Amino acid sequence: xxxxxxxxxxxxxxxxxxxxxxxxPPREKKKSKTDPGASPGVRSTAEKMATRQKDISxxxxxxxxxxxxxxxxxxxxxLTTVREAVDNSLDxxxxxxxxxxxxxxxxxxxxxxxxxxxxxxxxxxxKAQLGKIFGRLLYGSKFHARKQTRGQQGIGISAAGMYxxxxxxxxxxxxxxxxxxKPALEIILAIDMAKNVPVVKKEREVxxxxxxxxxxxxxxxxxxxKGKHSVDSYLEQVSLAxxxxxxxxxxxxxxxxxxxxxxxxxxxxxPKEILPHPHGIELGILMxxxxxxxxxxxxxxxxxxxxxxxxxxxxxVVETSGQLAKKPILPEKNPKRFSGPEIELLHRSIAETVxxxxxxxxxxxxxEELIEKTLSRNFIADQIFSVTRAPxxxxxxxxxxxxxxxxxxxxxxDDLASVYRFANRVPLQYEAGACAIQAAVVSVPxxxxxxxxxxxxxxxxxxxxxxxxASVWVPYxxxxxxxxxxxxxxxxxxxxxxxxxxxxxxVHLRRRRREADADRKRDYIKSYIPxxxxxxxxxxxxxxxxxxxxxxxxxxxLERSRKL
Numbered sequence: 001x002x003x004x005x006x007x008x009x010x011x012x013x014x015x016x017x018x019x020x021x022x023x024x025p026p027r028e029k030k031k032s033k034t035d036p037g038a039s040p041g042v043r044s045t046a047e048k049m050a051t052r053q054k055d056i057s058x059x060x061x062x063x064x065x066x067x068x069x070x071x072x073x074x075x076x077x078x079l080t081t082v083r084e085a086v087d088n089s090l091d092x093x094x095x096x097x098x099x100x101x102x103x104x105x106x107x108x109x110x111x112x113x114x115x116x117x118x119x120x121x122x123x124x125x126x127k128a129q130l131g132k133i134f135g136r137l138l139y140g141s142k143f144h145a146r147k148q149t150r151g152q153q154g155i156g157i158s159a160a161g162m163y164x165x166x167x168x169x170x171x172x173x174x175x176x177x178x179x180x181x182k183p184a185l186e187i188i189l190a191i192d193m194a195k196n197v198p199v200v201k202k203e204r205e206v207x208x209x210x211x212x213x214x215x216x217x218x219x220x221x222x223x224x225x226k227g228k229h230s231v232d233s234y235l236e237q238v239s240l241a242x243x244x245x246x247x248x249x250x251x252x253x254x255x256x257x258x259x260x261x262x263x264x265x266x267x268x269x270x271p272k273e274i275l276p277h278p279h280g281i282e283l284g285i286l287m288x289x290x291x292x293x294x295x296x297x298x299x300x301x302x303x304x305x306x307x308x309x310x311x312x313x314x315x316x317v318v319e320t321s322g323q324l325a326k327k328p329i330l331p332e333k334n335p336k337r338f339s340g341p342e343i344e345l346l347h348r349s350i351a352e353t354v355x356x357x358x359x360x361x362x363x364x365x366x367x368e369e370l371i372e373k374t375l376s377r378n379f380i381a382d383q384i385f386s387v388t389r390a391p392x393x394x395x396x397x398x399x400x401x402x403x404x405x406x407x408x409x410x411x412x413x414d415d416l417a418s419v420y421r422f423a424n425r426v427p428l429q430y431e432a433g434a435c436a437i438q439a440a441v442v443s444v445p446x447x448x449x450x451x452x453x454x455x456x457x458x459x460x461x462x463x464x465x466x467x468x469x470a471s472v473w474v475p476y477x478x479x480x481x482x483x484x485x486x487x488x489x490x491x492x493x494x495x496x497x498x499x500x501x502x503x504x505x506x507v508h509l510r511r512r513r514r515e516a517d518a519d520r521k522r523d524y525i526k527s528y529i530p531x532x533x534x535x536x537x538x539x540x541x542x543x544x545x546x547x548x549x550x551x552x553x554x555x556x557x558l559e560r561s562r563k564l
Contacts, residue, residue, distance in 0.1 A: 060193050068479045069156070071163045074112060075229065078222035079429070080480070081116050081163070082106075082231050084156030085216050086238060087426060089120035090245065091150050092214070094267060096123035100245045104235060106224060108252040113168060114222045119215040124178035127185055134158055134174055134216070135189045135198025146397075146472045147271040147362040150426050160218055162191050167221035171201055180211040224252055229429050236260065237420055237427035240378055241468060243370040244268065263373045268364045274472070275307040277358040278350045280396015287343050290335040298338070298346075299331040308356040321349040360391035360398050363470045366425070371404040371466065379464060382408030383508050387500040394489035399471035401490075403497040406464040407505055417451075417463035423474045423484055435483035437467045440494035449502035450509040465501075467494055522558055529554045 071077045082104060093100035098121060105117040125133060137158050161172040177184035188202040226232055235249050239260035244267055249258045281289075295301035302309045302317070314331055322328035329338075329346050338346070368386040375384045386404040393399070411418075421428040421437045432438045438458075446452070446459035453459040475485040484490060533551040536542060542550065 060196075069159045071159070074221060074223035075225060076430070077163060077167075077220060078106070078114060078116070078224060079229065079231055079234055080156075081160040081218055081220060081222075082118065083234060083426070084160050085116065085118035085218075086235075087150040088157050089118060089122055089214070090242065090425075092122035093120060094270075097267060097270075098122060099262070099265065099267060100242075101248075102245065103248045103250075104231075105250040106231065106252050108224070109219065112221055112223060113219065114224060114252070115217060115219045117215065117217050119210075119213060121210065121213045124212045124214055125174075125176045126178060130174060130176060130185070130187055131189060131198035131200055134161055134172055135191050135200075137162070137191075137196055145273050146276060147273045148364050148424050148470050148472055149271075150424050157216070158191065160220075161189065162193065164218040164220035165190050168219050170219040173215075173217040175206060175208065175215040175217075177208060177210065177212050177214075184208045226253070232258070234427055234429060236378060237422070237429075238425075240374045240420065240466060241366060241422045241425040241427065243366065243374050263377060264370060268366075271364045271472075272359075272361045274359050274362045274398075275305065277355075277393070277396035278302070278306045278309060279355060279393075280358075281306070281347075281350075283344060283347045286347055287340075290338055290343060293335050296334055297332050298329065298335050301335045307358050313353070313355055316353050316355075317346070317349045320353045321345055324348055324352070357391075357393050358396060358398050360400070362472050363391060363398060363400050365400050365402055365470050366468060368402075371402060371468075375404050375406045375464070375466065379406045380410040381406035381462075381464070383505070385501045385504040385508075387497050387504075389493055389497045389500075392489060392493055394475075394487045397471060397473045399469055399490065399493070401493040401497045402468040402470070403494075403501050404466040405501040405505060406466075407508070408462050411462035411464055416458040416460050417465055419458065420464065420466045421484075422466070422468040423476070423481070424470060425468070426481070428482060428484070430480075431477070431483040434477055436486045436490050437469070437484055437494055439486065440491050441465055441467065441498055443491075443495055444498045444502060446502065449506040450513075451502075451505070465498065467498070469494070522561070526555065526558060529558070 069080065071080055086102060086104065089102055090100055101121045103117075103119040107115040107117065109115055134157060165171055171188050171190040173186065173188055175184055175186040183205040184207070186204055186206045187200050190199045190201060191197070192199050224231070232249070232251060235247055235258075239245065239247055243263045244265070245260075246262045247260045249260075251258070289305060290301065293301045293305060295304060299311065299314045302314050303311065318328050318331055325345050329342060329349065365388055368388050371386040371388075372384050375381070375386075384404065384406050387402065389401045391398050391400040419432065419438060419441050421432065421435060428435065428437070442456065442458055444459075451459045451461055451463065469484060469490065474481075475487060475490075477483045477485050529551055532554065533547045536550055537544075537547040
């Protein structure tokens, strides 16, 4: 073997190269399965993969991922179904200016099968919209409306009906009447999940006693139980955040219905729809709006498409653009002719210009007085306090925080405080640990307000805290609307509101402690009054009647000091 032809094997040993005969034909390289030059059909081809691509219906998506909407367990599914029906009923009644009367009934059909029946006295639903509202996901009137509403995405009630059909095979039954002069219409409805369209299986006119309203019936696989996350607890919390609502509830366990009567006969202030605020608009949305606007000048576009934009505000934006770039934007230019860099400059200029905050008549808070009334009705407490903060803004969206606090009385005193979370008057019962409201309540220094608290935990004691966020767009962490996202502005406002009621509680507790100390001192003095009378009798030579009179006088003086 010539020197230099040695090779090292994998184990480091010297080996000779393989000997090949001079006249032997060259070996062909074996094609691997992953080789691009391999024979077609080993796995697949681009053409074959293209034939398998198809659209996914939103109904199909949520049918497979129903846990995203709150249908991840039988118990949650029952609660989610009731919640979606109740939310729709309340929104409809308030929009029509009707004081809501709701009836909720749970009927057990089998061991793990229930029928949910929710009836309201709202305006009813016209025939053309019945199928679309209850049998089509992502269909509704509230998604684009910038005002406070319970529903947002147009998913809830149709998803509940879809879940019922999936688990029991039974379609929804909806009965609606719009006027006393017209008969009620009943439809049996299912959803074509491949096309996300309603399928009306039966339709007929029926006679009913009520003049207007809607009845929704859904049969589903579910589990009923009482407790913190039950339908019973949910409806009680609905009554807390909606003082104007009357709720009659029949569960499958109790013989007698449960009634939460309204504490006010006045509807909440009607929220007004507002235009988007320029500080909350994103670059891509701004580009689309500028391409679709009928306005012929940028100035007209900004003043008509956004709230709080005036000709003076437009001038400020133009001045800011001149500071950010050599060539400022032209307010007379047609918005459709703006280039990408020009729109990006406009977006930056708007963000760095000081503008008025958006209007807040799009919100409808509960109010301090009504919060205290509902807390007094639902809890037996020694003291109740409430605070409604001034509205503020996140991402251009107005929001407002309200807090109610109940202390003492029959509230449990050994466990952690109870926190009741609400968003646009809707109770949030799950995922408290992921919610900004819970995090803000935990972050409050409760020891400063005479309430014990372990590090990183809720305060302990006979305490119930109710927190409500009212907003034109609640940033939920998921489609199931279980928790509020951790926006810094929301965390700050909730914390400040809780601290406000905490100071009121501290004043009450300190005053009560001072009174308790004074009472102990008076009791101590009172026990010595007879001895003082005997001593005065000996010193002054008083008779027994005179001594008794002195003792009575001292007792009266002590009592007057207590009242003062």
